[in-house]
Amino acid sequence: MKKITLLIVVFLCKMSLAQVTPNPLFQNNMVLQRNAPIAVFGKAETEKSVTVTFKNKTYNTKVKNGNWKVYLDKSEAGGPFELSINGKNEITLSNVLVGEVWLCSGQSNMEMPVKGNIGQPVIGSNLAILNSANTQIRLFEVGKKAAAEPLDNCEGTWKTATPESVKDFSAVAYFYGKMLQENLNVPIGLINSSWGGTPAEAWTPNEIIKTELKEFSHWKSNMSKPQKLPSLLYNGMIHPLESYTIKGAIWYQGEANKTYHQSYTKLFSAMIGSWRSRWNQGDFPFYFVQIAPLSWGGDDQAFLREKQLKTMLTVPNTGMVVTLDLGEKENIHPAEKQKVGQRLALWALAKTYNFKGIEFSGPIYKSMKVVGNKASVQFNYAPNGVANFGKKMSGFKVAGEDRIFYDAQAKIVKGQLEVFSKEVQTPIAVRYGWSAWVDGSLFNTAGLPASSFRTDNWDN
Template sequence: MSMLRILICFVFLFPTKGFAAWIDSLRLSDALQSNMVIQQNKPFKVWGKAEPGQKIAIHADWLPASAEVYADTNGNFIGIIPVPKAAEGDFTPHRIRIVAGDEQIELDNLLIGDVWVCSGQSNMQFSVREMTGSEQVISGADQPPIRLLNVALNFSDTPLENMKGTWQVCSPTSVRDFSAVGYSFGKKLFDRLNIPIGLVFTGIGASSVQAYIPKGDLANDTMLNKAYLQPYLADPKSKEQIDGGFTFEKVMRPYLLYNAMVHPLINLSIRGFIWYQGEANHLERESYVRATQTLIKSWRRNFSQGQLPFYYVQIAPFFHDREDPALAFDAYFREAQVQVANLNNTYMVSTMDVGEAKDLHPKNKKPVGERLAAIALNREYDQLDVVYQGPLVDDVRFEGKKAYVYFTPGTLGTGLQTNDGRPPRFFYVAGNDRIFYPAEAFIDGDRIVVETNKVTHIASVRYAFFNYPVTNLENKEGFPAMPFRTDSWEEGSEGSRH
């Protein structure tokens, strides 16, 4: 039988719906799927496509009545339904049914809990199967109340509505290729809160911060426009047709990843963001701080859910194939990263003690995720008993060949210690000649005493302030002391280091 006869027969069998009826007109956003976690205690958007002007009814099994909306002239619709607060230990599966005429879509096995977006470059992408202790982690990952979504890599010159990726129930199979930091974060929240946790990973290795910022936000900032946007727009590559394939060059281009991998999610109700990125921009300073703060503000604005928490990771120690303690460009970058947290509801964790000096991708990812979770538990979930930061320098007093380092009381936890029982490492001192020497250091109660015979009058103390120190100084809760310097000398103006 010819194709024409088949089509004629189809129309005859279904004459009331017309020739086009065999093509479904009702579609939901790719972000809305069975097995997902619905964000608790917030209005939840159900959005998608239908025939222009058509009425869409949204039935959620926790609501007594359906919500009704109409598709606009372009066929787009957004319905908003209330969602109750999650109850501890309640893992009841729910359903949402969306009906348009005689078409319907049902989402099932939904849980009500908290959704967190995980983003960044390779150290956030680094998978569970690659992390320290992966076999034990994977074998223990049969946790149906945790749900995982990996957003597939894509690039676009214009903002997209669609993405690829499947919401999955957390299991030893599904967790293997998920973000190790993201999963460790989510598992810590689940273990402590006992509510469903949804984790969305959207990122890619080697990517730059500017790749995740909307084009308009780059254009509207003089510094970012000059540093990132205009050089790209002046490059012939900006005129090329963009496809979804990975290249190290393409993940550095401004705004393409935002358009393809963040914008499709902006209608999704979430609890907050975690972010691990910086290696691709590590030679930048002020422009990186501005770019990251712009990213945070733009994401918060576009997700339209207020000042969503944004927790991020300071880059780990790395030697860049040069074992020279005089090289401190990453230390200056880490110092710049601290400034990002000047933005409201934004906090940073350190990885100075769990890095691997000769590996850009340290495998010990569990502490990183759990430290991010500790911030969330204390700051977002009001569990004020949870320690979430390491010793932060407050004051340094100089007395000739000695210096006394004091820390902000709230960062000491229950006291100072080293994780190996040895004296604190990586304290350096300099006189006014700006030549740095390694110094002896020891714990004296809640302070550190630093001393040297190399300098008559100490003018500066620096702690862990070069590219690759893997540190041992921490509080008794296991959070590392933050790197610091007491001087304000311009980068590159120091003398030699001995």
């Protein structure tokens, strides 16, 4: 009898190995990307082919080295649908929607949930949670995993937006997705893959580190926390997602790189390019958040913000949200997560979804001219000029030929910014927000804040 039981167990184990299994991203309640070929993929141990059925159409694909992948036809937004996968077994996934899928990644300011953390609130969280039930928004939280080699699978569950699921999901990602859903009126899928305190190199493939970012390649012997090591979060939390069809990505990170900001533009640009290359969906939109002011941490923060701005200005199809007006002196996690998510959504609505008539970026320094003892500064993304909305204008400095910066006064005259100081007779350089802490007071007339900037390129 024991031998018979053992044979039955072995037989059942072999049968389970023989079954076709979809990648763990394919579950009930998932969202598939509309208006693009939809990749469906997974594993198969013994089958030679796999059949996928979706919206009354059947697709066949061969199994190669235990892996299979099929591309479904482009689909309009809608649902719920069923998706069936057949080998020797049949799996039917239900309550599947087709809409817009966005990857959301970064460090703690992206990770911070709608409910907030102990001692770190999110403004408006309780009412946002109360009113969050929406069958058209779906959430997937990628399990934290630092891995020495690229992984094919990740842990996580697709959940419909409810007060219970939303309260523990990324606040920035949720508010971003909510605003998209309200304006696009299509299903939204949000995949959150973030981990607090992590640098950008941890999210970058190893081969990019070795070939383009060699200055980071020696760190594996110098750092103890695995989630901070180059490539380990890419391996465990990004690589498993790469075959899943998405629309684009949003990103909130930078604080962990501020003390060695010199290579950040190079690093961040390479990371964005590597993700786009591996998804093989072209230069998909990538919108990110500039770090907020903070009283501790030194002026490295201003240089890091500049490196983020340079990334936006040099990498195609990117956009940057400024938070110079949202910072908190002693809190690295500003509470205004709703505004951050909404500002990211403005970029997407304007640039990805072609909404017309809206502003989506705050003022970005364009040029400067000197008239007498005053510097007049011009900006892009300020079609009606700049404004301060009644806030005291602060954070401005000017320097003359001696390259010594003095605190400066700033005035807005008919929408134009003028900066001057009695200490400087002929200004040759202007800086704004060039310090660890600044309370942003410069906006365009749409109320979007200007990035910190400098007109010089001096070393200090």
